Amino acid sequence: MIILNKGSLLRQILRRCHNEVAACSKVSSPLTAFFGKWPEAEQQEFVQHMRIIPDFISEAEEQQLHEEVEPYMNRLRYEFDHWDDAIHGFRETERKKWYPHNRDVLERVRQVAFDGAIMPYIHVLDLAADGVIKPHVDSTRYCGTTISGISLLSDSVMRLVRTDAQKYQQPSTEIATEAKSPDSDAVYGHRRFPEAFLEDGFYADLLLPRRSLYIMCHTARYNFTHEILAKEQSVFLGTPIPKARRISIICRNDP
Ligand code: OGA
Numbered sequence: 001m002i003i004l005n006k007g008s009l010l011r012q013i014l015r016r017c018h019n020e021v022a023a024c025s026k027v028s029s030p031l032t033a034f035f036g037k038w039p040e041a042e043q044q045e046f047v048q049h050m051r052i053i054p055d056f057i058s059e060a061e062e063q064q065l066h067e068e069v070e071p072y073m074n075r076l077r078y079e080f081d082h083w084d085d086a087i088h089g090f091r092e093t094e095r096k097k098w099y100p101h102n103r104d105v106l107e108r109v110r111q112v113a114f115d116g117a118i119m120p121y122i123h124v125l126d127l128a129a130d131g132v133i134k135p136h137v138d139s140t141r142y143c144g145t146t147i148s149g150i151s152l153l154s155d156s157v158m159r160l161v162r163t164d165a166q167k168y169q170q171p172s173t174e175i176a177t178e179a180k181s182p183d184s185d186a187v188y189g190h191r192r193f194p195e196a197f198l199e200d201g202f203y204a205d206l207l208l209p210r211r212s213l214y215i216m217c218h219t220a221r222y223n224f225t226h227e228i229l230a231k232e233q234s235v236f237l238g239t240p241i242p243k244a245r246r247i248s249i250i251c252r253n254d255p
Pocket residue numbers: 125133138149191226248250
């Protein structure tokens with residue numbers, strides 16, 4: 001009897017080891033591609049501050065999150081019309097009350113991605129297959145050091161391009177900049193459009209697999225613009241990444 005128990009314990013341990021090895025080998029497939037001349041220190045910092053956790057949620061959890069937001073989303077229309085907006089082909093909402101099983105997932109996000117509390121309203125962004133999120137920095141006035149996103153329904157490629165650093169860290173500077181130079185540093189809602197330097201600077205492409213969680217904080221959040229590439233440009237390390245309709249569940253903390 002005792003031997004039998006030991007045997008099953010051993011099997012459990014072996015199974016767990018096997019699962020962990022399998023999980024590790026998944027993590028090690030590269031999800032970040034660097035372009036341009038990255039200063040060594042900056043690249044090291046970036047890797048810490050822009051993380052992707054593949055398979056953060058299970059297929060069942062993806063379905064449950066989708067089922068909760070779908071009836072509401074379906075009532076909204078995709079917005080394509082404003083040429084100067086950060087996002088084309090999207091509908092969005094904010095949701096405070098979640099079904100208990102989905103709240104559990106969000107609590108897991110909080111524990112993994114945040115030091116403390118997250119904003120009570122969770123942002124749900126539904127991007128159509130032919131939608132695009134153009135380069136922007138989330139306003140430092142409306143959100144804090146960390147932005148995390150779960151991707152539902154589709155893989156996508158997110159690009160982070162180095163931009164002018166100091167300007168975006170002080171809300172007071174931001175207000176001053178807003179008034180002075182609306183063309184080069186425009187503000188639309190909570191998203192800002194600082195000038196990014198794709199040619200002279202350096203940037204990274206990140207593969208965001210369906211059901212992954214990304215955690216963008218500190219340097220990645222303040223010193224880089226982020227964007228989701230349009231389906232025509234949706235390529236990672238030379239491999240086309242088909243982008244279908246994608247819903248992201250985005251948690252942020254307070255400034
Ligand atoms: C945003 C944004 C990214 C995402 O809404 O400001 O950048 O993952 N979203 O959908």
